[in-house]
Amino acid sequence: MSKRIDRSWVVFASVENDEHDRCVDIFSRPDKSFGYEEFRRDVEDGGAWTPTEYYSGARYDTAELAYAAAEKSVLWLRxxxxFRRMPISR
Known part of the structure; x- marks a missing residue:
């Protein structure tokens, strides 16, 4: 899995938990594939969003498939x- 976030990826959906300390971004890549990443935000990190599991290396053919994979992988989302079956517009 990728351990970096590529600046060419376009985030078009972001789901934040109720505590506002976790989020999942759904993004598209220039090669027309889709992916997702989970982030955390902690006070000790100055409030910066930090990737947690490096899910972003996986590629999906559609945004819906990326979100379905995120639902399976990210406990608080599932x-x-x-948050279940959140509509994705792309």
Whole structure:
């Protein structure tokens, strides 16, 4: 998996948890593939968003497939019904 965030990726959906300390970004790449990444934000990091699991190396053919994979991988996204099957517009 990739351990960096590529600046050519375009984030078009970002889902933040209720505590505002975790988020999942869904993005597209120039090669027309899609991916996602989970981030955390901690006070000791100055509030900066930091990747947590490096899911961004996986490639998906559609935004919907990327979001479905995120739901399976990211516990807080999966267990909170308000985040399930969030519509993706791209």
């Amino acid at each position: 267990v909170n019904p308000k």
